[in-house]
Amino acid sequence: MRLLFAAVFILYFSAGSATTEYDGYNDFVEEDYGPLLDYKDPHWCHSPGLINGEVTCHSPRGAAYRSTLDTRCEMSCDRGYRLVGKSSIHCLASRRWSGTSYCRKMRCHVLPLIPHGRYTCTHGFMVDSRCDFTCNAGYRIGGQHSRTCQRGGSWSGAQPDCEDTDPPKIKCPPSRLKVAEPGKLSAMVSWDPPAASDTADKLLEVILVGQEPGTDFQAGASIIRYKVYDQARNRAACKFIVRVEVRRCPELASPLQGYLTCSSDGNNYGATCEYHCEGGYEPRGVSTRVCQFNRSWGGEPAECVPMEIKSDVKTVSALLDQFHEKRRLLILTAPNISDPDYQLQNLMIQKSDCGLDLRHVTVIELLGSPPRETGRIKEGLLSSEAIEGLRQVFRISRTYFSMLLLDKLGLDRERFITPMASDELFSYIDNFLLDEEERERLELHRDFCD
Numbered sequence: 001m002r003l004l005f006a007a008v009f010i011l012y013f014s015a016g017s018a019t020t021e022y023d024g025y026n027d028f029v030e031e032d033y034g035p036l037l038d039y040k041d042p043h044w045c046h047s048p049g050l051i052n053g054e055v056t057c058h059s060p061r062g063a064a065y066r067s068t069l070d071t072r073c074e075m076s077c078d079r080g081y082r083l084v085g086k087s088s089i090h091c092l093a094s095r096r097w098s099g100t101s102y103c104r105k106m107r108c109h110v111l112p113l114i115p116h117g118r119y120t121c122t123h124g125f126m127v128d129s130r131c132d133f134t135c136n137a138g139y140r141i142g143g144q145h146s147r148t149c150q151r152g153g154s155w156s157g158a159q160p161d162c163e164d165t166d167p168p169k170i171k172c173p174p175s176r177l178k179v180a181e182p183g184k185l186s187a188m189v190s191w192d193p194p195a196a197s198d199t200a201d202k203l204l205e206v207i208l209v210g211q212e213p214g215t216d217f218q219a220g221a222s223i224i225r226y227k228v229y230d231q232a233r234n235r236a237a238c239k240f241i242v243r244v245e246v247r248r249c250p251e252l253a254s255p256l257q258g259y260l261t262c263s264s265d266g267n268n269y270g271a272t273c274e275y276h277c278e279g280g281y282e283p284r285g286v287s288t289r290v291c292q293f294n295r296s297w298g299g300e301p302a303e304c305v306p307m308e309i310k311s312d313v314k315t316v317s318a319l320l321d322q323f324h325e326k327r328r329l330l331i332l333t334a335p336n337i338s339d340p341d342y343q344l345q346n347l348m349i350q351k352s353d354c355g356l357d358l359r360h361v362t363v364i365e366l367l368g369s370p371p372r373e374t375g376r377i378k379e380g381l382l383s384s385e386a387i388e389g390l391r392q393v394f395r396i397s398r399t400y401f402s403m404l405l406l407d408k409l410g411l412d413r414e415r416f417i418t419p420m421a422s423d424e425l426f427s428y429i430d431n432f433l434l435d436e437e438e439r440e441r442l443e444l445h446r447d448f449c450d
Contacts (some may be wrong), residue, residue: 037069037093044069045091052103053077067091077103079151080127108149116200117141117162127151138166138199164232168198170206172226172238178217179293180246182270183263186216187244194238196228204228211242219246249291257281258304259441269293277304279327279360279408309362311380316389319382320410323362328433329406330356333366333396341401342367345419352422354449358442359429360408366390369398407433 038044039060045067048055057073059065066073072090077083085101092098106127111119116139123129132146143160150156172194178187190213196204209225211217220243227237247269254260255275262273271291275283285302292298307326313319323329332349334342349356349363356363366375366387375382375390390396394404394412403416405428413433434442 039069041068043067045071045095045097048073048075048089048097050075050077050101050103052081052105053083053101069093073097075101080106082106082153106151106153108153108155111147111155112159114159114161116164125149127153131155133160135162136199139163140165164198164200164230164234166199167234168196168201168204168228168230168236170194170196170226170228170236170238172224172240175241175243177243177245180219180244180269183268183272184270185219185246185265185268188214189217189242189244190214194226196236198230198234200232201230204230217242217244219244247291247293247295249295249297252289252297252301255283255302255304257306258283258302267291269295273297275302275304278358280307280357280362281305282307309377309380311377311382311386314383314385316386316393319386319389323408324410325408326360328359328361328408328429329364329404329410330361331364331366331390331394331396331404331406333398333404334401335399336368339401341419345401345403348419348422352426355422355426358445358449359426359434360438361429364390366396366398373398405429405433 042061042065047067048057054076055066055073056076057066057071059068059071061068065071069091072088075083075085075087075089081103083101084104086099087101089097089099089101108125108127108129110125111121111131113119114133114135117133117135119131119133121129121131127149129149130146131148133141133144135141139162141160142163144157145160147155147157147159173191176189176191178189180187193206193208193213196206198204206226206228209227211222211224222242222244223239224242225237225239227235229235246265249267249269249271251267252260252262252273255277258275258277258281260273260275262271264271266273269291273289273291275285275287275289277283281304283302284305286299287302289297289299289301307322309322311319320329330349332342332345336342362377364375364377364382366373368374370384373384373387375387391398394406396402396404401417401419403420404412405414405416407413414428430439430442
């Protein structure tokens with residue numbers, strides 16, 4: 001027969017005890033001991049604290065309790081601080097809080113330096129610190145003037161920069177006066193190009209507006225400009241004047257019965273003027289004068305005096321050489337002085353003597369036959385040898401009236417066998433014997449004989 005034993009267990013539960021008793025016939029077992037849970041203990045856990053923060057607790061026993069069992073506390077940090085750890089903790093049965101937290105000072109990253117500027121901050125790089133930006137002289141802030149460290153650890157706004165507002169500096173050389181070179185209306189003028197500087201840029205391009213240095217400048221004033229830009233397109237400019245002066249002498253008067261030919265511009269420094277006399281006249285004095293630097297002419301003016309004609313030479317060549325390239329000859333011949341054609345022509349020649357002289361014409365008369373034959377140039381009588389030579393060389397007849405016109409080279413250009421009016425004679429000479437220069441001078445003096 002098997003015996004069955006019934007075990008009688010008595011279980012005691014006591015608030016606040018972790019002990020369990022087993023009551024039987026044979027044994028008693030005691031288990032681990034635990035603290036009694038007391039929800040009425042106002043300081044079950046130590047009072048929570050948070051430096052630079054705030055703890056807000058909710059206790060089952062009411063708002064007046066902060067550390068009773070099962071109290072839950074919310075952790076928050078002051079402005080400028082960030083919570084590290086649990087944001088919510090509660091009081092455990094082990095009399096400890098469920099976690100720990102602390103407040104760490106919040107910071108923004110270090111702001112980079114800005115070229116050509118700087119910044120100052122009220123509280124370094126901490127939250128709410130304001131950093132104000134300033135630029136060096138010649139620059140201005142581009143963007144916001146300040147940035148503030150925000151709660152999230154970022155800076156407000158965008159990073160500004162310093163913009164170049166100071167234009168470059170450039171200084172031109174002084175204005176200059178140059179005297180035109182001798183015989184010229186210009187002068188070579190040189191100068192060193194100006195150097196430019198800038199607060200920001202080291203390499204600047206200087207632009208010339210005007211004529212290059214080392215070139216010929218014409219008389220008068222020339223404005224030379226230089227301009228320069230920096231990388232920010234700030235502009236600077238300067239200018240100066242190059243003046244070329246042409247020193248001049250008083251204008252020379254043409255000599256009576258003559259004219260002047262001058263080099264360059266006529267009366268400028270270095271110009272040379274040469275005196276020329278009309279046909280039948282010779283210069284007396286210095287024939288060339290030069291305009292000096294002191295605005296005066298060198299030497300004394302020349303005069304044009306009538307050329308000395310030697311009528312008593314023995315040969316026709318000696319006679320004609322005196323007129324070569326100087327005068328034209330009009331040889332008038334008649335059988336005798338009473339010849340009517342001669343008398344008529346002689347009368348017209350006397351009235352047109354001034355016009356003939358303007359055209360460089362000298363009249364030679366051959367009258368009669370040997371042994372009473374005469375030849376003359378104005379009041380000068382020709383030798384019989386010269387008379388005969390003229391008749392032989394140019395085949396001039398003694399038996400009838402005629403006129404022979406020779407050019408300045410002594411060439412036979414025209415013969416007339418009847419008297420000719422002055423206007424007709426002048427027209428022929430003007431059209432066929434005068435060169436361009438002689439025609440121009442004739443136009444200038446056409447009224448001289450009126």
